[in-house]
Amino acid sequence: MSITDGKSRALLxxxxxxxxxxxxxxxxxxxxxxxxxxxxxxxIKIAVxxxxxxxxxxxxxxRAGRDLTAKFIPWTSIPIVLTALWAVxxxxxxxxxxxxTLFHMRNNVQYDGLAADIAEFALFGLLAFFLILSIRxxxxxxxxxxxxxxxxxxxxxxxxxxxxxxxxSYFNPDLKAVSLSxxxxxxxxxxxxxxxxxxxxxxxxxxxxxxxxxxFGDAFDGFDPLIARGLHLGGVTQIQDTGWxxxxxxxxxxxVPLLSYGLMMHNxxxxxxxxxxxxxxxxxxLGEQGYQTVYYGGADLDFAGKGRFLKTHGYQxxxxxxxxxxxxSGPIGEWGIYDDDLFDQALLRLGELEAQLxxxxxxxxxxxxxxxxxxxxxxxxxxxxxxxxxAEQ
Numbered sequence: 001m002s003i004t005d006g007k008s009r010a011l012l013x014x015x016x017x018x019x020x021x022x023x024x025x026x027x028x029x030x031x032x033x034x035x036x037x038x039x040x041x042x043x044i045k046i047a048v049x050x051x052x053x054x055x056x057x058x059x060x061x062x063r064a065g066r067d068l069t070a071k072f073i074p075w076t077s078i079p080i081v082l083t084a085l086w087a088v089x090x091x092x093x094x095x096x097x098x099x100x101t102l103f104h105m106r107n108n109v110q111y112d113g114l115a116a117d118i119a120e121f122a123l124f125g126l127l128a129f130f131l132i133l134s135i136r137x138x139x140x141x142x143x144x145x146x147x148x149x150x151x152x153x154x155x156x157x158x159x160x161x162x163x164x165x166x167x168x169s170y171f172n173p174d175l176k177a178v179s180l181s182x183x184x185x186x187x188x189x190x191x192x193x194x195x196x197x198x199x200x201x202x203x204x205x206x207x208x209x210x211x212x213x214x215x216f217g218d219a220f221d222g223f224d225p226l227i228a229r230g231l232h233l234g235g236v237t238q239i240q241d242t243g244w245x246x247x248x249x250x251x252x253x254x255x256v257p258l259l260s261y262g263l264m265m266h267n268x269x270x271x272x273x274x275x276x277x278x279x280x281x282x283x284x285x286l287g288e289q290g291y292q293t294v295y296y297g298g299a300d301l302d303f304a305g306k307g308r309f310l311k312t313h314g315y316q317x318x319x320x321x322x323x324x325x326x327x328x329s330g331p332i333g334e335w336g337i338y339d340d341d342l343f344d345q346a347l348l349r350l351g352e353l354e355a356q357l358x359x360x361x362x363x364x365x366x367x368x369x370x371x372x373x374x375x376x377x378x379x380x381x382x383x384x385x386x387x388x389x390x391a392e393q
Contacts (some may be wrong), residue, residue: 024134025051027127031080034087034124034134076136076155082160088121091376124365184281190309196289196363198353201252205245205374209234246304249369253313254281276309283314286365292316292353296346297369298324299336307308313366319345338381339372 025047027115033043053183074080156171212220241247250258256279283293294317301307301320310318321336328341346368353364372380 010054013096013241016138018042019157020134020137021049021054022132024138025054027134029123031083031087031127031131035083044284072136072139073131074139074149076135076149076156077132079153079156080131081125081128082162083156084124086160086162088124091120092247194289195361198357198363198367199291201365201367203249203252203367203369204373205370206375206378207370238312245374246306246309249306250276250279250309253283254279276313279313281313283310283367285314287316290362292355292356292364294349294364295319295367295369296342296349297336298339298371299344299369317349333371333379335371335374335379338379338383339370340381340383342368342370 008078029043029047030049033040034040053294098113135145135149139149145273174316184393186350209220210216238251239250239257242251247258248258254276258274258276283295287293291313295310295315297306297320299306299320300322301310301318307318321332324337324341324345325332328337328345332338346366353366356362357364
């Protein structure tokens with residue numbers, strides 16, 4: 001072999017090494033940025049600086065032999081996979097919520113965006129796989145990569161929210177186990193004298209008092225007149241297992257969190273006969289007092305077993321996407337009918353309930369669930385996009 005051939009091969013190896021290094025740094029940066037929802041511009045600057053620094057360290061370094069070891073398996077493999085799960089979870093749910101993820105994995109997750117979500121998980125899984133291969137490639141050619149792999153494996157593992165969740169759930173002595181059965185009290189309602197009041201509950205998906213902060217401009221101004229007319233409760237926080245849609249509905253209707261069914265429970269909520277059968281909830285209690293109970297939501301009732309819960313806990317009239325899609329003229333979005341069409345249908349039903357009230361004095365409970373502000377990107381009605389700066393018309 002000539003000296004020229006040797007130099008050419010050395011150059012090709014250097015180019016290949018640099019390409020794999022750049023690929024690995026790009027994946028690491030993307031996973032980290034997605035996990036913590038960091039700024040993209042800052043992430044790119046960090047990636048460029050890391051790549052230049054790695055190249056500088058590489059200059060003048062002579063590797064020992066062709067392959068340091070053919071059996072090198074990165075210790076960071078498991079932390080990388082867990083970080084990828086953290087990152088895709090944050091992208092899809094707006095934040096890392098292991099309880100929400102496990103619930104939706106074990107129960108029904110049928111909706112129009114499911115294919116995109118599966119593709120997202122698959123993409124991040126591939127990124128993790130290629131990152132592990134890249135580290136293995138670099139580690140077989142540079143002993144310092146193997147040292148870094150061993151040093152960083154445990155810290156990366158310990159900062160992953162999944163590991164923190166497992167520790168808090170099973171090993172943290174400061175988090176004492178609490179038996180809800182010891183504290184649960186079944187509510188008893190007594191019919192008041194005279195006319196009974198109607199009750200309307202509007203669940204504003206992902207809307208909270210934080211949007212009154214000046215940083216959000218006038219986003220919350222429309223609520224100010226309503227707040228001035230009624231009772232406003234601020235500083236409210238949520239406990240574990242109440243932080244996603246169906247869990248929030250259950251906790252507000254029944255006074256209990258939506259506890260896990262366990263990792264081995266694969267029955268989907270829509271296929272079981274009773275959803276939290278021991279809980280006596282608001283609609284059931286009001287139904288016993290002669291109330292009509294109605295629920296309207298734009299999303300599919302099968303999603304997460306929502307329809308099953310409502311129908312087995314006192315709601316007599318439960319309607320979702322399937323009930324509305326043939327009676328509205330507007331488009332149907334990724335999660336179901338948009339809020340403008342939902343409120344149009346709700347107003348029609350409200351008129352019927354008022355007419356029934358005038359006819360025989362039967363009061364009503366009417367619950368409505370919106371979806372426009374659903375994390376992570378929101379699903380505003382097409383009619384509303386004219387008020388949103390930069391939104392597609």
